[in-house]
Every structure is written in C-alpha cells, then in structure tokens.
Amino acid sequence: MKIAFKVQTKIKKPVAEVFSAVSKPExxxxxxxxxxxxxxxxxxxxxxxxxxxxxxxxxxxxxxIENEKIELSWNxxxxxxxxxxxxxxxxxxxxxxxxxxxxxxxxxxxxxxxxYDHCSGWEHxxxx
Numbered sequence: 001m002k003i004a005f006k007v008q009t010k011i012k013k014p015v016a017e018v019f020s021a022v023s024k025p026e027x028x029x030x031x032x033x034x035x036x037x038x039x040x041x042x043x044x045x046x047x048x049x050x051x052x053x054x055x056x057x058x059x060x061x062x063x064x065i066e067n068e069k070i071e072l073s074w075n076x077x078x079x080x081x082x083x084x085x086x087x088x089x090x091x092x093x094x095x096x097x098x099x100x101x102x103x104x105x106x107x108x109x110x111x112x113x114x115x116y117d118h119c120s121g122w123e124h125x126x127x128x
Contacts, residue, residue, distance in 0.1 A: 003112065004103035005119045009126040011098055015090040018098055019067045022086055031128035040064055040072075050121075078114035080106050084122075098126050 011018050021027045025036035038046030042064045049056030062071040070086040082104040089097040100122040105115040
C-alpha cells in the first residue's frame with residue numbers, strides 16, 4: 001500500500017498568475033524555494049533547494065499543461081520516489097483553486113514522517 005495526500009486552497013489571483021508562481025523559478029524563489037533552477041517544461045529536470053536541505057533535489061518534470069496542470073516526480077528525503085500533481089482550476093477571472101497532490105509514499109515510519117513534512121510544506125507553498 002502506498003500513501004498519498006492532497007491539499008488545496010482558493011487563491012484570489014488569476015489562474016495564469018498562480019501557474020507562473022509555481023512554474024517560473026524566479027517567482028518560486030520568492031516564496032517557496034531557496035534556489036530553484038530551470039523552468040518547468042515537460043520532459044526536463046530542474047533543481048529545487050530549500051534552506052533546510054543541504055543538497056536540494058532534482059525534480060523530473062513529467063507533464064506541463066499551461067494554466068491547468070503540472071506533474072512532477074522526485075526522490076524524496078525518505079528515499080521514496082513520489083509523484084506531485086499541481087492542478088489549477090479557474091474559479092472566475094480573479095480566483096484559482098490550487099490543488100496539490102503527492103503520492104507514492106511507503107508506509108514505513110521514515111516515509112510517513114517525510115510525507116507529513118511534505119504535506120505541511122505544500123500547504124505553506126499554497127498559502128504564500
């Protein structure tokens with residue numbers, strides 16, 4: 001059995017602006033990562049680093065549909081390959097529902113602890 005979680009929030013910004021905040025490293029670095037390198041494009045690999053990680057992570061970009069969806073994969077700090085899906089739903093011209101799902105977590109304690117950390121990290125990102 002694999003563990004998955006989902007967080008979501010309504011953001012009072014147009015969908016294109018919310019999408020850019022996740023997909024463009026120069027914006028992502030202002031509110032979520034310490035050092036993101038590379039724009040999210042299908043088939044690419046980018047690098048994200050946070051202040052609490054010494055080495056950061058390579059992030060595989062599986063699929064990008066502009067203003068709709070971003071699908072990523074990485075080897076988490078627990079050593080588990082997980083998949084992350086950002087879904088962007090336009091509610092109206094000035095509001096977006098951002099849904100972030102991460103799946104593929106193992107059920108051992110190290111993976112569970114890491115999944116809780118990731119869940120709170122995605123919630124923090126969504127609130128910024």
